[in-house]
Amino acid sequence: xxxxxxxxxxxxxxxxKAVDGVSLEVQxxxxxxxxxxxxxxxxxxxxxxxxxxxxDGGAIRIKGRDVTRLTPQKRQIAxxxxxxxxxxxxxxxxxxxxxxxxxxQPKTDIDAQVENMLQVVGLPGFEDRLxxxxxxGQQQRVALARALVLNPNLxxxxxxxxxxxxxxxxxxxxxxxxxxxxxxxxxxxxxHDQTEALAMADRIALMEDGKLLEVGTPHEIYESPHxxxxxxxxxxxxxLQGTVSAVxxxxxxxxxxxxxxxSVPVSSKHxxxxxxxxxxFINAEKIRFFKADADTGGDNYFQGTVENIxxxxxxxxxxxxxxxxxxxxxxxxxxxxAPKYEKGDRLQVHLDPAHxxxxxxxx
Ligand SMILES: Nc1ncnc2c1ncn2[C@@H]1O[C@H](COP(=O)(O)OP(=O)(O)OP(=O)(O)O)[C@@H](O)[C@H]1O
Ligand SMILES: [Mg+2]
Numbered sequence: 001x002x003x004x005x006x007x008x009x010x011x012x013x014x015x016x017k018a019v020d021g022v023s024l025e026v027q028x029x030x031x032x033x034x035x036x037x038x039x040x041x042x043x044x045x046x047x048x049x050x051x052x053x054x055x056d057g058g059a060i061r062i063k064g065r066d067v068t069r070l071t072p073q074k075r076q077i078a079x080x081x082x083x084x085x086x087x088x089x090x091x092x093x094x095x096x097x098x099x100x101x102x103x104x105q106p107k108t109d110i111d112a113q114v115e116n117m118l119q120v121v122g123l124p125g126f127e128d129r130l131x132x133x134x135x136x137g138q139q140q141r142v143a144l145a146r147a148l149v150l151n152p153n154l155x156x157x158x159x160x161x162x163x164x165x166x167x168x169x170x171x172x173x174x175x176x177x178x179x180x181x182x183x184x185x186x187x188x189x190x191x192h193d194q195t196e197a198l199a200m201a202d203r204i205a206l207m208e209d210g211k212l213l214e215v216g217t218p219h220e221i222y223e224s225p226h227x228x229x230x231x232x233x234x235x236x237x238x239x240l241q242g243t244v245s246a247v248x249x250x251x252x253x254x255x256x257x258x259x260x261x262x263s264v265p266v267s268s269k270h271x272x273x274x275x276x277x278x279x280x281f282i283n284a285e286k287i288r289f290f291k292a293d294a295d296t297g298g299d300n301y302f303q304g305t306v307e308n309i310x311x312x313x314x315x316x317x318x319x320x321x322x323x324x325x326x327x328x329x330x331x332x333x334x335x336x337x338a339p340k341y342e343k344g345d346r347l348q349v350h351l352d353p354a355h356x357x358x359x360x361x362x363x
Contacts (some may be wrong), residue, residue: 001028002064004049004154008052009058011210012045012046014156020045020210023059029184031177037233042190042197043306045207049188050077062153078152082159084143086131092118092142093127099150137168141175148183155187161196173200196260198222206230224269228279228359236284238328238351241361244276254280254358260324262351264297264358277361284317286355287330289339290349294347300351304328306341320349 004026011019018257019041026032034042047053049060051072059068067075086095094101096117099108118124121141131139140160160176161169177200180187191197196219197204206213206221206229214226225231233237239252242256252272254262272278288297292303307327308319311334317339318330328349332338341347 002026003028003030003062004188005061005064006045006049006062007059009045009048009053010056010059011041011048011053012056014066016360019048021076022204022207022210022212023058024212024215026186026188028186030186031180031187031200031202032186033201033204034188034190034207035192035204037192041210042207043158046079046158046188046190048084049154049168050079050156052076054077065115076150076153077160078150078154079156080143080147080160082116082162083284084160086139086142086146088131091127092123092129092131092134095131095142096146096149096170098146099339109359113149113210114145117149120148120182121145122175127268134332135168136164137172140164140172144176144179148179148185154334155185157187157189159191160189164345169196176200183210198234204235207288208233221336224267224357225281225359226269228362231279231281231357231359236282236329236331237281238287240326242278242280244272244274244278244358247274248344251353252358254278256280256326257324260302262356264356265353267358270357270359272360278358279361280351281357281359282351282355284329284331285315285333286352287328288350288352289318289320289330289341290333290348292348294348296348296350299353300356302328302349304347304349306343306345309341309343320347322349 002025006022006024008021008023009019010021022045027339051070059066093114096114100110118126121144123141128292149254161172169238201218203215203216204221213229222234231237240256242254244252245255246253250266252262252264252266254260264280302322304320304322306318307321310317315331315333320328322328
């Protein structure tokens with residue numbers, strides 16, 4: 001069942017087209033992410049879903065019902081913003097129960113629901129405290145409880161974790177996934193943090209410049225991006241530009257230098273023809289190193305020299321200048337048995353064809 005459907009929605013602010021023909025479908029119980037750089041239109045899209053902004057074109061449907069012209073109250077949507085203002089002088093009980101009180105529910109019912117919600121977000125016994133007596137992460141959970149207690153059709157979260165320190169953020173990620181799993185509530189989560197999206201999402205929609213570029217599972221978005229923007233935005237990829245010099249049934253050759261070639265498997269997702277200008281992408285952790293004199297043979301092995309090493313804790317980031325002139329970056333886990341290389345070492349770099357993604361340049 002489709003929980004939410006956006007059909008070619010547009011939004012102008014003056015002459016700026018903040019959202020440009022965005023269409024998407026979110027399924028019931030899905031944890032759906034909108035991901036993109038600052039200013040790409042994520043918050044505006046959320047605000048239109050919630051009814052806080054009117055669309056300038058297109059339609060919004062919730063569970064099949066057209067809500068495009070409905071007020072926010074009639075849409076039954078909960079929104080949690082980055083700066084989740086709690087009422088500072090009200091207790092946690094009154095903060096969470098506020099919406100229910102507005103609905104004129106009896107006090108005993110409200111108290112029972114508030115208690116239940118505090119259990120759900122892992123804060124039982126906090127009813128009588130004031131927001132100022134809670135940590136940032138705990139306040140965030142209260143904000144979530146305040147949204148959830150209204151039993152919304154949809155939960156919209158706009159960068160809800162960006163104010164938290166790294167450890168709290170990581171813990172809240174798992175807690176949100178757990179609460180989502182338990183309640184099974186359709187959730188749309190906005191972030192510009194790709195690691196957050198990859199770690200938490202059922203599916204991710206990539207936005208750029210008001211447009212929706214592609215939708216996929218974290219694995220699809222990371223391993224086989226559709227667009228060049230996604231390839232550059234997600235993960236750390238090496239890119240080599242070149243021209244397709246030959247295409248067979250299974251393989252295509254890309255000439256990226258005078259007489260240097262990359263072999264890339266043919267992909268139905270990215271059809272190319274001889275003569276096309278393309279960029280070949282390969283994730284930094286997918287590169288492999290071999291000794292300079294190792295008897296490798298096969299496609300996509302290149303001689304190179306280590307130019308720089310950056311220690312990142314869990315990995316070392318190597319920059320290697322290939323004989324052909326290009327620089328390749330390799331992210332190598334600092335496991336005990338990982339071979340170590342020094343600056344100036346010569347080695348062979350393998351750009352495994354299985355991990356190469358060849359995307360045609362825009363005309
Ligand atoms: N009320 C407004 N009036 C005028 N322009 C606006 C308004 N709100 C947003 N914009 C513009 O619309 C575009 C999209 O803004 P939006 O807030 O949706 O981006 P975002 O993807 O949420 O960015 P961020 O990650 O920085 O929060 C931007 O160019 C922004 O300047
Ligand atoms: Mg925003």
